[in-house]
Amino acid sequence: MNATAVRAERPLGNARRRLSAALWRRPWLRAVALLLPPLGWMIVFYLAALAVLFVSAFWSIDSFTGKLTHTWTWANFHTIFSDPTYRQIAWRTIWMASAVTLTDAIVAFPFAYFMARIAGPRQRTLLFVLVLLPLWSSYLARIYAWRLILNHDGALNWTLGKLGLPTQGWAFTNTAMWIVFSYIWLPFMILPIYAALERIPDSYIEASRDLGARNWTTFRRVIVPLALPGIVAGSIFTFSLTLGDYITPSLVGNVDFIGNVIYRNVLGLTNNLPFAAAYATIPLLVMGLYLVVAKRLGAFDAL
Amino acid sequence: MRRIRKWHALLVAAAAALCVPASGVSSSSDNSMITKVGKTEGQLNLIAWEGYTQPQWVKPFTKATGCKVKPKYGGSSDEMVTLMRTGQYDAVSASGDASLRLIFGKDVRPIDPKLIPDYKNFIGALKSPPHNTVKGVHYGISLQWGPNTLLYNTKKVKPKPTSWGVLYSSKYKGKVTIPDNPIQIADAALYLSKAKPSLGIKDPYELTDPQFKASVDLLKRQHALVKKYWVTAGDEIDLFKNGSATIGASWPYQTNTLQAAKAPVKDLIPKEGATGWADTWMISSKAKHPNCAVKWIQWVSTPKVQAQQAIYFGETPANTKACVIMDKLSKGSCAQYHANAPTAYFKSIKFWKTPTKDCGNGKSNCMDYTKWQQAWTDIKS
Structure with a gap:
């Protein structure tokens, strides 16, 4: 290993050490880092989709062109429960x-x-x-x-x-x-x-x-x-x-x-x-x- | 400490970035009329009915124009409209019940028929039909057409039926099959227009409240007779093959397939006439390959391709010059698929179109397609 390579590696090694020290000092940070990927997945692809689903239930469509109308209405639920x-x-x-x-x-x-x-x-x-x-x-x-x-x-x-x-x-x-x-x-x-x-x-x-x-x-x-x-x-x-x-x-x-x-x-x-x-x-x-x-x-x- | 904060901020930023819903890249739409063909783009994305983009005429097209065809089959008119609205396709083979929705939704571009050399050979009724031409503006070029027929098992159904009424009588209870499609209400209306003239039904797609109710009631009573509402053509072929159904509403395609498999079936157009489809190639207002799309329409309008497609699918070409080639390809096929039939035959078919509030008589008291859809759910439940 020559000198330049060692010098190039040092900042990275330092950062890694500091990061692991920070994670050790703060357990909550560790938990966040660990939970974020699955939680992010859950929130974005599951809960957000559900939220969009629920919000769009209150929209309607134009009966001829079939395009979305973004106005708040209970009409869909009314049809479901009255029909x-x-x-x-x-x-x-x-x-x-x-x-x-x-x-x-x-x-x-x-x-x-x-x-x-x-x-x-x-x-x-x-x-x-x-x-x-x-x-x-x-x-x-x-x-x-x-x-x-x-x-x-x-x-x-x-x-x-x-x-x-x-x-x-x-x-x-x-x-x-x-x-x-x-x-x-x-x-x-x-x-x-x-x-x-x-x-x-x-x-x-x-x-x-x-x-x-x-x-x-x-x-x-x-x-x-x-x-x-x-x-x-x-x-x-x-x-x-x-x-x-x-x-x-x-x-x-x-x-x-x-x-x-x-x-x-x-x-x-x-x-x-x-x-x-x-x-x-x-x-x-x-x-x-x-x-x-x-x-x-x-x-x-x-x- | 500063580093930790940066790291923290990074996490928050990443989470925020994930939460921003990906905004679709919407391509610009162009609703001006296509009047000339430029250099071809090398690719063409199509939405088509299954059987409309067969290699026997797609391969020579690619060879001649350099446009690579990527077809996507639409299962229904409604699916085709939905797919067209994504803006990812250049053209669609829309049936009459989809074409007007696309025109009024500004999803398709007008086209000058002068661009299509074979246009002058089309049968008169398909040059400017109301399902693709609005106020003299052409939003597409007609392709092929055909009737919805009455299909029956010749061994089980005797005597030979002459009226659509046979689908509504209890004689063949539990042996009837009809398409799972709201446009089927028009078939009931067509039957009632002759069976109950007092209702005054003139156009089976323009139904006032009492006319609509009478048609829906007829279909509700029919529900008890129906073995299965078929979803795909293959469904109906199975039903007739295994004896679950002996009579039903069909397309010529099913008859061809069943007869090829030696099933004892025949089809006919009953005395009340029939509903039918007339398809149009339409170019998307968001088309990325409009020149290839025009080339494609020119290609499928030529007598040879018209004849090939007519025989493959079992439908009637718009181009009158296709008849001779059809007979060359398969003897008697011109007459079999009515390519030489008189105008009266064309007029006897009530082509699919989107039901709207406007009844064509200045009044707007007709049932629109949303109502048809709701009624269909109601009929089937």
Whole structure:
């Protein structure tokens, strides 16, 4: 190393030393430097976007040219709450999200219970792979697969016909949507329930038995309450994912969900972004309420 | 200490810089009429319907003019309008229900038709049609047109239908499919204009309140009969292939594709006539490559390209000289796609246009497109 290089490096080394000393003296500065990148990301790309969304919900568009009018108006919210169509679509979406969540909870619990408490290590690995396997393939491919199954001349009707049973006409109905939604979000319910069940110490169950509780009582009074945060955590996924999805309804259903109305107002029809923004606040509100309740039930301890 | 403050200030500045929303670089817009073609710019960004920028006529164009074509497919008229407003595209193949919105939104530039040598060979009705010519000013050059047809399964639908009424009767309940598009209200209005003359519907896109309500009510009653409101042409092709639908509103493209796949289907224009589309190439007022855009319009107006596109998509060319070439490319295709049909055929089609408040009779008591959109959401729910 020659002299010039050392001289050139010194100011930089000094600066670095001074900086680290400053950071050591002031812990708050350290915290700021550490938190700023993720926080900045959160604020700019998430909260700022939400704020813009909320503000633009109060704008409107010119009905013919479709250009934005930046005047403050409640008209969008008035339409949403006074027009029975939009109320109906919102209720339908919430209702479907609830039905899917309930179905997934009922289907996932025994599965997760078997995985966590009965299956051996090898079986458990195999089951894990089976639960996660569908997530490796495209969501769209799986929806199209269901279309092929439920179609008029599809796999299901073919099987029913061979068995001599009456065929079904579920294609493009709410029943089809319910089946497909329940299928697609099932892994998101199984995994949190599994995590919650796995955490229950065997000693609790032994204690319950020692105190004279039968299997059913142990299940009802020990296992279910301890697994509840896991169920609620899973339901956050199934509920919010159903609430926001618009692809499944447009591919396997024949009616609009909240997401379809938003989508068509953004990239279709009149490009009515303000109305889309106003309607988008509905699922936000619903999810906000849901999360408050979920927190009360301890869902976030299980995540 | 001073250094720390500087560092601190830097952090704040960085945070502030992040918070300033990136202001879009809006290019200047030019709404003057294009009267001459200059040197080509080497590139051309287009918004087109799928099938409108096929290599068989794009490649020779690039070879002849040096303009590299970058197409972006629009899924619907509404999407095309939205994309045009970004200012990133030079031209769009707008249908009649998008063109007026673009004209009144000042998104497109007028063009002198003298720049297009083939313009003089266009059918008369497409030289200055109301969907692209306002007060004698041309905002684009017509391209191709076609009808929305009634498609049916020849094995399941008997007798052969003659009226759009078959889509509203319970005979084929659960086997009907129609497009998921608010402009579909015009199809109901067209049917009612003949089925219920007392409503006095003259133009299916200019509907007063009672006429509009009657059309919407008809579509609401139809909802129970509809298996699926199709979103893409592929959707409808699937529905007919797997037997989920046996009758529906369609484009000739679906019929061609299904017949090529040996599906037992036919299409026809019922006795009430049909709605249809007439597309126009329009140049953006923010076009960065206007000379290439004019060259492109000249190119797609030539008889050969008109014929190629007509056969590929299954529509009718605006250029009357395309007929001969169509028959050379594929025997009988000129008659099949009505390229030699009399003016009466053109007149029997009610072309898509943007519904506005102005009814064309001086009164402004018609339903505008926002109302159509809301009603469509209502019909489907």
